[in-house]
Amino acid sequence: MDNFDQKLGPDFFKNLTGEAIAPLNVVHEEIYESSSKRPKTTSKVWDVFEKLPAQQGDSKAICKLCRRIYTAKTTSGTSHLRRHIEACVKRGNHDLDHRSIEACFKPVNRDANRLTLSHDTLIAATTSLKSYKLDVDEIRQAIAMMIIVDEQPFRMVEDAGFRRLLSAACPEFPVLTTKSIKSDIISIYVKERENIRELLATCPGRICLTSSTWKSNCDDHFNCVTAHFIDHEWRLQKRILSFKLIPPPYDSLSVADEIALCMVQWNIEHKVFSVTLENLSSDDCVANMLKPRLDAKKYLPCKGAFFHMSCFFRILNLIVESGFNLVIDIIGKLRLGIKYVQQSPHRKKNFYIIAKTLNLDTQRKLCLDSPTRWNSTYNMIEVALCYKNAFVYSAEQDKNFIHKLSEDEWEKLSVLYKFLKVFFEVTCLFFRNRQPTSNLYFKPVWKVHSRLFDMVRGPENFMTFLVKETHTKLNQYWSEYNLILSCAAILDPRYKIKFVEYCYTKLYGSGAQKYVSISVNTLNGLFGEYMQNSACPSRTAVLSVATSKISNDKDDNDGFEDYETFQSARFRTQVEKSQLDLYLEEPSHDLNSEIDVLEYWTLCSLRYPELSRMARDVLTIPVSTIASDSAFDIGPQVISADRSSLKSKMIQALVCLQDWMLASDRTSSMESRTEDDSSSSSDGDDDY
Numbered sequence: 001m002d003n004f005d006q007k008l009g010p011d012f013f014k015n016l017t018g019e020a021i022a023p024l025n026v027v028h029e030e031i032y033e034s035s036s037k038r039p040k041t042t043s044k045v046w047d048v049f050e051k052l053p054a055q056q057g058d059s060k061a062i063c064k065l066c067r068r069i070y071t072a073k074t075t076s077g078t079s080h081l082r083r084h085i086e087a088c089v090k091r092g093n094h095d096l097d098h099r100s101i102e103a104c105f106k107p108v109n110r111d112a113n114r115l116t117l118s119h120d121t122l123i124a125a126t127t128s129l130k131s132y133k134l135d136v137d138e139i140r141q142a143i144a145m146m147i148i149v150d151e152q153p154f155r156m157v158e159d160a161g162f163r164r165l166l167s168a169a170c171p172e173f174p175v176l177t178t179k180s181i182k183s184d185i186i187s188i189y190v191k192e193r194e195n196i197r198e199l200l201a202t203c204p205g206r207i208c209l210t211s212s213t214w215k216s217n218c219d220d221h222f223n224c225v226t227a228h229f230i231d232h233e234w235r236l237q238k239r240i241l242s243f244k245l246i247p248p249p250y251d252s253l254s255v256a257d258e259i260a261l262c263m264v265q266w267n268i269e270h271k272v273f274s275v276t277l278e279n280l281s282s283d284d285c286v287a288n289m290l291k292p293r294l295d296a297k298k299y300l301p302c303k304g305a306f307f308h309m310s311c312f313f314r315i316l317n318l319i320v321e322s323g324f325n326l327v328i329d330i331i332g333k334l335r336l337g338i339k340y341v342q343q344s345p346h347r348k349k350n351f352y353i354i355a356k357t358l359n360l361d362t363q364r365k366l367c368l369d370s371p372t373r374w375n376s377t378y379n380m381i382e383v384a385l386c387y388k389n390a391f392v393y394s395a396e397q398d399k400n401f402i403h404k405l406s407e408d409e410w411e412k413l414s415v416l417y418k419f420l421k422v423f424f425e426v427t428c429l430f431f432r433n434r435q436p437t438s439n440l441y442f443k444p445v446w447k448v449h450s451r452l453f454d455m456v457r458g459p460e461n462f463m464t465f466l467v468k469e470t471h472t473k474l475n476q477y478w479s480e481y482n483l484i485l486s487c488a489a490i491l492d493p494r495y496k497i498k499f500v501e502y503c504y505t506k507l508y509g510s511g512a513q514k515y516v517s518i519s520v521n522t523l524n525g526l527f528g529e530y531m532q533n534s535a536c537p538s539r540t541a542v543l544s545v546a547t548s549k550i551s552n553d554k555d556d557n558d559g560f561e562d563y564e565t566f567q568s569a570r571f572r573t574q575v576e577k578s579q580l581d582l583y584l585e586e587p588s589h590d591l592n593s594e595i596d597v598l599e600y601w602t603l604c605s606l607r608y609p610e611l612s613r614m615a616r617d618v619l620t621i622p623v624s625t626i627a628s629d630s631a632f633d634i635g636p637q638v639i640s641a642d643r644s645s646l647k648s649k650m651i652q653a654l655v656c657l658q659d660w661m662l663a664s665d666r667t668s669s670m671e672s673r674t675e676d677d678s679s680s681s682s683d684g685d686d687d688y
Helices: 012-017 079-089 098-104 119-131 136-149 154-158 160-169 178-202 252-265 283-296 312-326 328-343 345-357 374-386 388-397 407-432 442-457 464-490 496-532 539-552 563-575 579-585 597-604 609-620 648-686
Strands: 049-055 058-063 069-071 105-109 114-117 207-215 221-230 236-246 272-277 308-310
Touching: 058 079, 069 079, 136 154, 136 178, 136 648, 154 160, 154 178, 178 236, 178 648, 207 252, 221 252, 221 609, 221 648, 236 252, 236 648, 252 283, 272 283, 272 609, 283 308, 308 312, 308 464, 312 328, 312 374, 312 407, 312 464, 328 345, 328 374, 328 407, 345 388, 374 388, 374 407, 407 442, 442 464, 442 496, 464 496, 464 609, 496 579, 496 609, 579 609, 597 609
Parallel strands: 207 272, 272 308
Antiparallel strands: 049 058, 058 069, 105 114, 207 221, 221 236
16 A cells, blocks of 8 residues: 555654644643542642533533543542543553553552652653554554464454444554555565575575475465575574466476476575485486576585485375275274264263273274364374274174174274384374474384384285385385485484494395495595585694694704604504594484484584584585475365465465474574573573
């Protein structure tokens, strides 16, 4: 709107009330009493109220602050006017807090319960009222942010309830329309986009991208490109950069073009370290289109060995969905059986009585699932298996219980539950972690791969075919991406080379050393590039020069001229060790200890400056394109119905702004926690 940037002038209140608000002419302090014998019009209330000309013998008084009119008959006293002064000054739009009001009326004599009006406080209050300015821009921006973050429809600003609320809270606020709020949102988007551009330009390390697909309720395809990076405070950050409508056909070429365009528009081509894709059949094509472009400009370190990653959790969700489809009829019967028990309070009570009689644990209660979130179906099956005997007994006693499961069906649910358990645990690890750095995933991915390998060699059952098919998919994923995962794991002080070697030995036996060597050689090659690009001389060079200088300062005729040669030979083997070698030689931390790996490398950045820079970039690589709160979702990510009806540019503005605002809130929250921790530590030190 054209008045979005308009500022209200100093005559704002004059325009509202018809006259300027003058300071209160308070000369004395007067004690308010309930007695009717005080002189007329000498009360302090007449500094705030003004008498109006009497009409037909009816005296009135108008408040100079809010222009409200009250009776002013001599028989009515001034108590009601005094009460209004307190209420009027308390109004939020007069910019006074409650403490200033209480200061105006201070108890003088508690026994007499009398109040006196503070001269200085009333003068300060009136001055504050006169200097207050309504910031229309700030309020409009807050309303726009509420619509963005809470996904409210634009038409909300035209709803009668919202306008009534705004009118009551701020009567002088201009009327908002759908058109004006859309304009405000676009203005905010353009401004914040420049802030994000500056944030990416100044981030100290490399940027990793993820690409994911969203669908509208009209079946339109949107491509979402997100940047992941570690900031100056060593916090893992992410920001959505692009949320574009991809016109048909939605293929690998369209996705590759969109990612390439995004990198150019945000000027981050030279900073990109990796791209994580959705693990669709076209992913390799997308990576093969992007990689040569960046490699030709020598932007990718280690010849792009870390460039392409695929979403691990997309595979897990597809596997889980396939498992549910094998027993979809049984799950449907179980769902109906639980509904039958829960629909009647009497049946529900009897069911838990039966369970207690059968010595079953009744702490966990029966629950229904949400079919779009597979963890809820998993939990429903888990709890139902605990109550299996209660279900069987209830079905025998109640002839109307028609949804009972056979023994074979219960067995199939048990097999499915055991199959899903490892997937559930791994996904929970991701779901609970606020900063999912890449070092966390070698262990769980290996665990899933190893578990499926054991199941393939186990006894056959109705899921044998699915298990073999799943093992093939996981084996392919492992063979393509275990190098990236193992390198990230080596940079975790709990794992290092020994743990990676242990896991490879479990899978490959005597052939494990080959995979370990590939991982170590890749890390050495990557570290060599970081050393070449370093602005500081290496530790090896510095120590070599120092050794040479010491040797030249010695007296050649002191009888120990060969000692320097001996010392230099012994010392050279230590000096030539790289930062990576020294890190790997340090003892590993306990395998199950709780460590913030980013905090660890923050502390190591002085000892191992180049190595910590390399670790920062490798640890940034995302293993998933799915947000943690959507980790258990089955099916594509869907845009809400309200947003689907908007134009594609507005959808992009809303999605990006929502992500940026929530990310800013998360960062502020982390800073607050850090400050609280520091304060707690300081307080603890003071006690000693």
